[in-house]
Amino acid sequence: MTVSSDPFPAPPKKRLGDILLDQGFISQDELNAALAAQKISGERLGQILVSRGAVNRLALSEALARQCGLPHIDLRKQQVDPNTARLLDPDTCRRLGCIPVRENGQVLQVAIVDPYNLEEIHAHLHRVHPGQIEYLVTSEFDIEWTARAIFHDNYINESIWGLFYRSPEECANVPFTTPQIITMAIMAVFLIVSLLLAPYPTLLALNIAAALIYLGISIFRFSIALSGAARQDLITVTQEEIQALDESRLPVYTILIPVFREKEVLPILLQSLKDLDYPASKLDIKLLLEEVDQDTRQAAITINPPGNIEFITIPDSQPRTKPKACNYGLISARGKYLVIFDAEDKPEKDQLKKVVCTFNKGNDDLICVQAKLNYYNRNQNLLTRWFTCEYSNWFDMILPGLNRAGLPIPLGGTSNHFITEKLRELGGWDPFNVTEDADLGIRMYKHNYQTAIVDSTTYEEANSQLWNWIRQRTRWIKGYMQTWFVNMRHPFRLLRELGLKGTLGFHLTVGGTPFLFIINPIFWFLTTMSFIFDVNLLGQLFPPPIFFISAFNLIIGNFVFVYLNVISTFRRGYYELGKYALLSPIYWVLMSFAAWRALWQLISKPFYWEKTTHGLSAAHHETGTHSQEEQV
Numbered sequence: 001m002t003v004s005s006d007p008f009p010a011p012p013k014k015r016l017g018d019i020l021l022d023q024g025f026i027s028q029d030e031l032n033a034a035l036a037a038q039k040i041s042g043e044r045l046g047q048i049l050v051s052r053g054a055v056n057r058l059a060l061s062e063a064l065a066r067q068c069g070l071p072h073i074d075l076r077k078q079q080v081d082p083n084t085a086r087l088l089d090p091d092t093c094r095r096l097g098c099i100p101v102r103e104n105g106q107v108l109q110v111a112i113v114d115p116y117n118l119e120e121i122h123a124h125l126h127r128v129h130p131g132q133i134e135y136l137v138t139s140e141f142d143i144e145w146t147a148r149a150i151f152h153d154n155y156i157n158e159s160i161w162g163l164f165y166r167s168p169e170e171c172a173n174v175p176f177t178t179p180q181i182i183t184m185a186i187m188a189v190f191l192i193v194s195l196l197l198a199p200y201p202t203l204l205a206l207n208i209a210a211a212l213i214y215l216g217i218s219i220f221r222f223s224i225a226l227s228g229a230a231r232q233d234l235i236t237v238t239q240e241e242i243q244a245l246d247e248s249r250l251p252v253y254t255i256l257i258p259v260f261r262e263k264e265v266l267p268i269l270l271q272s273l274k275d276l277d278y279p280a281s282k283l284d285i286k287l288l289l290e291e292v293d294q295d296t297r298q299a300a301i302t303i304n305p306p307g308n309i310e311f312i313t314i315p316d317s318q319p320r321t322k323p324k325a326c327n328y329g330l331i332s333a334r335g336k337y338l339v340i341f342d343a344e345d346k347p348e349k350d351q352l353k354k355v356v357c358t359f360n361k362g363n364d365d366l367i368c369v370q371a372k373l374n375y376y377n378r379n380q381n382l383l384t385r386w387f388t389c390e391y392s393n394w395f396d397m398i399l400p401g402l403n404r405a406g407l408p409i410p411l412g413g414t415s416n417h418f419i420t421e422k423l424r425e426l427g428g429w430d431p432f433n434v435t436e437d438a439d440l441g442i443r444m445y446k447h448n449y450q451t452a453i454v455d456s457t458t459y460e461e462a463n464s465q466l467w468n469w470i471r472q473r474t475r476w477i478k479g480y481m482q483t484w485f486v487n488m489r490h491p492f493r494l495l496r497e498l499g500l501k502g503t504l505g506f507h508l509t510v511g512g513t514p515f516l517f518i519i520n521p522i523f524w525f526l527t528t529m530s531f532i533f534d535v536n537l538l539g540q541l542f543p544p545p546i547f548f549i550s551a552f553n554l555i556i557g558n559f560v561f562v563y564l565n566v567i568s569t570f571r572r573g574y575y576e577l578g579k580y581a582l583l584s585p586i587y588w589v590l591m592s593f594a595a596w597r598a599l600w601q602l603i604s605k606p607f608y609w610e611k612t613t614h615g616l617s618a619a620h621h622e623t624g625t626h627s628q629e630e631q632v
Contacts, residue, residue, distance in 0.1 A: 228401030254335030266567030435479020
């Protein structure tokens, strides 16, 4: 069918549902259920049928072609001319739902998704090809698949270097800049010379500085936690507000799910997505699979997920990290809003609707909503109990306290919901930062964007094996160090961008977290030596004022943090964890070990991503799920 002056197909003679029914693709019950859902959501019938798994996208596109009397094309089998395809950029192809395929003489053949929405497509194409145009019907995923193949290098460059192109000073592709290396070298030389010429005054000054910084961080964390506990600065969405939402006006929601070497967890993942209280036809779910991980891809194909789940293969390139995979998925995200879930996540069913309500309540500067994180296997062993105490304190008290104080919020690694276009403007995630979520939270604050915390929880699997936990914690602390060094490339610029209060909050939160873990063993060692040996130098290093500060840090400070852990678990209703919170100092020893390991890795291999092994909880073993690990 050649289209020139009148590109629009005639009104259909037969309804799409009847065509699919006649072809045997769907049953009458499936059609009736889809029609009932259409009355509620207002979505296209074909999209509803695809999202329910009643029909695949190929069959739908064939039925659409038959309905409107246009040819059909399977882009995965037909060869596409790359030069012709490049008449449109991939963003335009995605927005219009079309891609030029080839030129047949003077006729431009164009594959389209929606044959009944040709006006804008036709007007745009005539600006690049004033001749005749022939339209062929295909599926939406096939157009995206073709665009990724044609613009392969563009996609890779954007996913790796998108942030660097927009703001090179905010990218961690270089762990330390030349001025930072020079500054640290000068400080190291000065310290060595001072220790040689005046050892006692130098050690005393270092001890005083460390004790005062420790005290400042402790007071800050305590006050922030109390603030978050005293008044929950969470966005509360009532069931009445959720029920009042008009599903026909709900926006498309993109869900990015990076999966690597986790084929056994896929059935549980699909069930969690199915349980979400959101129109399936408005979910743009992207399963992000690494090219080297063929086993997981084959497993995903075998379980035959519904058609609203798109498989996206991330071409193998370094760095092979979660943020790079998410950037690759972000390129083709169709949703107004976007969220990341990990493969083992179990978000509360109404979380997406709560976030929509939260964005509706917020101002124009609100571009991110963080859900709280907690663990469903908290009582598996002592380590998971400590981990749950820590997360309950962090997400239920610390983050709300930071939010109330108007300070930068280091985001959690999952269940952070974004306005998609604003996320693109910021350059997405830093693929070189191994704690990309915390980095993005600081970057948003620097650009005067706001984050809200919604009263909804996503339940994850707490790490239950010691060495696996240490690897995970090493990566997290190393990422905090990366984020601190990246933002300290220009300290005075940082002060202008964050303001005095924001800068102090950044140092005490992002810089203070690894500092506490690194300095703790030194103080513990000195304290132990003072009890075991009668070392005169130790007394000289701790004159009365510093001794009282250090004693306060050791006794009162530790008591306060243990107390906060107890309170946070009680607020969650985890009363059985209170006695285990009393043993938190042992947990801090493990964190200090991970911190020193992170410091070494920051120097030796800054972009090294130690992947966490999931599927270790009893809940996963009962369903036969166990994910394997690969270090990248």
